[in-house]
Amino acid sequence: MLDIRFLRENLDLVRKKLAERGQQIDLDRFVQLDAGRRERLQEVESLRSDRNRVSKEIGKLKAGKQDASGLISRMGEVSDRIKAIDEDLKQIEAELQSFVMIIPNVPHESVAYGTGSEDNPVVRTWGEKPKFDFAPRPHWELGEALGILDFARGAKIAGARFTLYCGAGALLERALINFMLDLHTSVHGYTEVLTPFMVNGTSMTGTGQLPKFAEDLFKIEGMDYWLIPTAEVPVTNIYQGEILAEKDLPRYLVAYSPCFRAEAGSYGKDTRGLIRQHQFNKVELVKFSLPETSYEELEKLTLNAEEVLKRLGIHYRTVSLCTGDLGFSSAKTYDLEAWLPGQDAYREISSCSNFEDFQARRAGIRFRREGSSKVELLHTLNGSGLAVGRTLVAVLENYQQRDGSIVIPEALKPYMKGIDRISAAG
């Protein structure tokens, strides 16, 4: 959510920035609502002031056994006025609120202009494409042949876009989760948290999923419980409505969670394999930062995510999302794209964003500087560190052998119970 005062005073700037995102928003309606709200607020507040003053007089008159019936009936009318304006005001504020809640964040000045993913500048690449003396196969073929990924039974149990992991496949997924958590807690200084996997609507609104993107989410019928699409939601909302001390910042948290996404509107896209699932695992990095250091923190967070791929020895590139590709709440985002030789393509495996104060304002997450009485909004950041299912895909496709077996990367060996190669059973 943008600051209403900022919006009021920077209409043209906001209009221009949103246009760069490819967004058309009727800011004239905002101006109208905002002015109407303030006008009515002044009116009702002065009536209240009046009523407060006179009510005290009435109290005094009554205490002195004097007649106050004239004042009482006059205040009765004033109260009716107040009630009527309040009604009006409530309506205006609701509309104003729902209006600002669907305005996306303003992109940071360093974000390149563009209309889609083809315009995302590549910031850096690491490693090289592995060479194969055979035609590398996609992970769904490898996984099925090895008996570690069972797409048919996943679909039987739950439906399309669900997968059953078996044996060494399940172990490999678990190994990746633990490897990532250990790296981020032991080496990068994050504190691990394990959160609820369902949250209420307030939390979903705090991080920006609601009200605009309800169709992307799974909701428990008849209850205010939503399945989290990422651990970003519960983790960022840990400090919802709180005021932190400056000395507590920056705060680094890491969480494993399953993620649930309806994937509405992506029918027919990535229908094979693990790339686009209704349920997948992810290790998420979340930071609460001072405003002045949040872009430094974004660079560090991105490198923390990249370190996972480096240690796994997987070639990747880092792109900076252009204005047209940027997510709703983000001011700046780096995507890590891992090389998948079986698909001859780079695929997003992590997304690292600085939300500046956009989420903090929605969720009411603030801090107080040492020696200051003023409270300020802090900045929130997060990034996948990494998407586990897609990392498993990258491992399978990059470490596949001519015979279809998978060599376990060095970094994962401590987590694989002595297995250093996954081969077809029997």
Next chain:
RNA sequence: GGAGAGAUGGCUGAGAGGCCGAAAGCGAUCGCCUGCUAAGCGAUUGUACGCCUGUCAAGGGUGUACCGCGGGUUCGAAUCCCGCUCUCUCCGCCA
């Protein structure tokens, strides 16, 4: 799922229709005192939204709202009434 108790500021805790944005204590900050520490003394100590003033800024003044949340009664609600949420205790069920 059944029965009961509760929710007040950073914390503890008073408050029972007007004198309450809220006693008292603790904590914190600043100042005084002290050779140092402790003690003591004094002051300050919530948030949001308006308006006025000031401006490069910081600030100052003023009003309104907020005692879990939402409604109601009343000239006036932390206080009375209704609904909800959450917490705690006991019983049942349960990994």
